[in-house]
Amino acid sequence: MITKLPTYVLGLCLVLVTGLGAADPKDKKKKINFDEHIAPLLREKCGNCHNSDKKSSGLIVTNYQKLMEGGSGGVAVKPGDPDNSPLYTTVTHKVEPFMPPKSPKLPDQFASAIQRWIIEGALENSGSKTPLMKPKLDIALGKITRGRPVGPPPMPEPNAKLSLEPVKSYPRANAVTALASSPWAPLIAVAGNKQVLLYHADTRELLGVLPFAEGIANVLKFSKNGALLVAGGGQGSALGRVVVWNVKTGERIIQVGEETDCVLAADISPDQTLIALGGPSKMVRIYSTKDGKLLNQIKKHTDWVTSLEFSPDGVLLSTGDRSGGLFVWEAFTAREYYGLRGHTAMITDISWRGDSNVVASGSEDGTIRLWEMENGGQIKSWGHGAAALSVRYAMDGQIISAGRDRTVKVWDGNGALKKAFPAMPDLTLKAVLSHDSTRAFGGDWSGIVDVWTVVDGKKVGEITPNPEPLAIRTTKLIPTVKVATDAAEASRKKLAGVTLRGSTLATELATIKKLQADPSPILKPAQANQAGALAKVAEAKNQVAQAIVLKKTAEMAATEKTQLALKLAAVK
Secondary structure, eight states: OOOOOOHHHHHHHOOOOTTOTTSOTTOTTSOOOIIIIIHHHHHHHTTTTSSTTTOGGGOOOSSHHHHHHOBTTBOSOOTTOGGGOHHHHHHTTSSSSOSSTTSOOOOHHHHHHHHHHHHTTOOSSTTOOOOOOOOSSOOOOSSOOOSSOSSSOOOOOTTSOOBOSOSOOOSSOOOOOOEEEOSSSSEEEEEEEEEEEEEETTTOOEEEEEEEEEEEEEEEEEOTTSSEEEEEEEETTTEEEEEEEETTTOOEEEEEEEESSOOOEEEEOTTSSEEEEEOTTSOEEEEETTTOOEEEEEOOOSSOEEEEEEOTTSSEEEEEETTSOEEEEETTTOOEEEEOOOOOSOEEEEEEOTTSSEEEEEETTSEEEEEETTTOOEEEEEEOSSOEEEEEEOTTSOEEEEETTSOEEEEOTTSOEEEEOOOOSSOEEEEEEOTTSSEEEEEETTSOEEEEETTTOOEEEEEOSSOOOHHHHHHHHHHHHHHHHHHHHHHHHHHHHHHHHHHHHHHHHHHHHHHHHOOHHHHHHHHHHHHHHHHHHHHHHHHHHHHHHHHHHHHHHHHHHHHHHHHHHHHO
16 A cells, blocks of 8 residues: 655645735635735725825835836835845835834734735736746856865855844744755754754854745755755645755845645756756656746656755756655656666655765655666665655765654665664654764754764754744843853953063063173173182182191291200200
8 A cells, every 4th residue: 555645744735824814715726916915905004105196215006017116215026035025024124114104013914915925926916927036146057066166165154144033933843844964064954934044063053044935945955066055845735936045145046936835845956057846746847047947847756746856967867756656867858767666655855875876765665775877776775763754865975864763873875874863852854964974963843953973973952943033042142141251251360460470471581581692791790709709719728828838837846846855855
């Protein structure tokens, strides 16, 4: 019996489209438009100042064409990009000047309707077609660079406009639906609700928040050079899309796809010319990054497309579905290359080895399988221990997996177990290794992302897909900051003492060096003292000599006296 979509994946797509009530709630697939849904709201809330007579700031909101033209401040609506559309950011008080001026923020239902309208392409009426969202720049690479790119690896720039404020904080985190590791930098991306969080892999510091107004990202992928981050997701039974951000600046530069359900699988080709996506439509669609046009569609899958990935050399594309179907296609022609038969349940993940000769697949059937690309044969198969929900190749050829047994495991390239980390609280949905394979990251159904050191398997901390508001995080840091401040003050005082002693030593050293150069200030007095001492010694020696002479004279006199006495005695 074929295993259908597990509960955890079904939950990824059943996202409530809360607050987007401007459209008929009974038909979430029907896109809202200006004439029927947005114009009445704008006339009521903004029409007094921004009409054809008053034109405050040169902006008219009561007419579609005039609204899309913008005002004196520039474009007011950027289809598909509410976070860069002043009409949305000013009424939600995200960007000044706040609208309406000197008034409370408009109800959330109003803002949500505008947000959804812009996300869906800012359509004029029910007969309008979604316009192509052309990329802001051509990101195609002239050639694919194998190995580490030249220069520093891409990281969020300190002066970039990346916000540290979450789009919204919730009472509890969602399941960790997507997790990605930069191939060259200490950077981890984790999916949250309507946002993607960027963390430093070593310090676990939050580096930036990327708004994903489409809903929840079900897949995250870094480009092969690490310069771009791709997210695919959306809202169940309502919207599916793939967006691409510049990692350094956080700028949203591409969006493709107008799915009527959430995107479950997505990737960008190594040369950055193609974006592939798949989901409940059972179709794999391949778009151009140059103009956003649909280039190819793959219709072979008989069930939901649940995973896909381009090979590192850009030649092939592998895709998998909910019924265990696994295929390899020519990336540029979409012609079938191999059908890889062996899995008996849903394909949960696909990952290519760095040389493009082997592709790994994980499945609900509990196995991890390796397939060679010379003949399309299976070369290895082993069990994770339960359903393998995530399988990723690391840059050094190791493989990391996560599964229903709540564990994250690291394997060598032949499937030999190297490390098994402690079980997580709930089903472990995603796992990745850092760019240098020194740290492992595992995300579970409860919204926890644990971080371990690979060498000893010890947990070193967590990162979260649901960070608290910046003000709360800052308040919690106050005690830590005080401790650091006190320690800094103690160090300053200690340093002051060291500096004083150092100053004294420096003075003494200068004196010594001066005396080494000219010792006369010490030698002259010493030499004078030495001369006096030598004179006294000479005088003493003279006195001793005189004493010796006197002694000898006395001794001679005594001898003569004795001899004289003897002679006198003899005469008598």
